[in-house]
Amino acid sequence: MKDYRKIIRDLRIDRDLKQSDVAAVLGTTQQHYSNYENGENEMPTKAFVVLADYYDVSVDYLLGRPSSKEGYEMQNMQINTNTTAGVIISDIITLSLPNRDAVVDFIFMQKLKEEYHRKKEKNDNPTSTD
Numbered sequence: 374m375k376d377y378r379k380i381i382r383d384l385r386i387d388r389d390l391k392q393s394d395v396a397a398v399l400g401t402t403q404q405h406y407s408n409y410e411n412g413e414n415e416m417p418t419k420a421f422v423v424l425a426d427y428y429d430v431s432v433d434y435l436l437g438r439p440s441s442k443e444g445y446e447m448q449n450m451q452i453n454t455n456t457t458a459g460v461i462i463s464d465i466i467t468l469s470l471p472n473r474d475a476v477v478d479f480i481f482m483q484k485l486k487e488e489y490h491r492k493k494e495k496n497d498n499p500t501s502t503d
Contacts, residue, residue, distance in 0.1 A: 375437035375463045375466070376437060377416065377421075377435050377436050377437060378409065378410050378411070378412050379467070380434070380435055380436075380437060380466075381395075381409065381410060381416075381424060381435060382410045383466065383467060384424075384428050384430070385410075387469075387470060388428075391403075392406050392407050392410070393406075395424070395427075398423060398424070398427050399420050399423055399424070421435050421436070437463075447459075448462070
């Protein structure tokens with residue numbers, strides 16, 4: 374599970390915000406907010422709620438948790454012998470926006486490639502319906 378400190382930092386950076394910008398939203402100082410990101414102070418519950426609303430995400434997301442039982446099951450699904458879906462998702466989220474876009478494009482291309490090969494195989498090996 375990804376640590377909330379990294380999540381709030383990544384959200385801030387992805388939106389090109391300064392710590393002082395987010396601190397203003399929380400009604401605190403830049404230094405106090407910096408202490409949340411650096412783990413020197415625990416962030417209070419109210420701050421999670423305010424940031425969830427501000428970033429338009431769930432508090433569960435900020436805490437690195439899926440928001441439903443199905444989400445837990447999906448996160449724990451094995452992708453291969455060494456990796457779960459949750460690890461892959463966490464890795465993707467930590468990438469810069471252009472690199473996340475590149476991952477999505479790559480997945481889309483792989484799906485098209487598989488679809489093409491399935492259709493080709495079906496056309497190369499037609500089954501008789503007579």
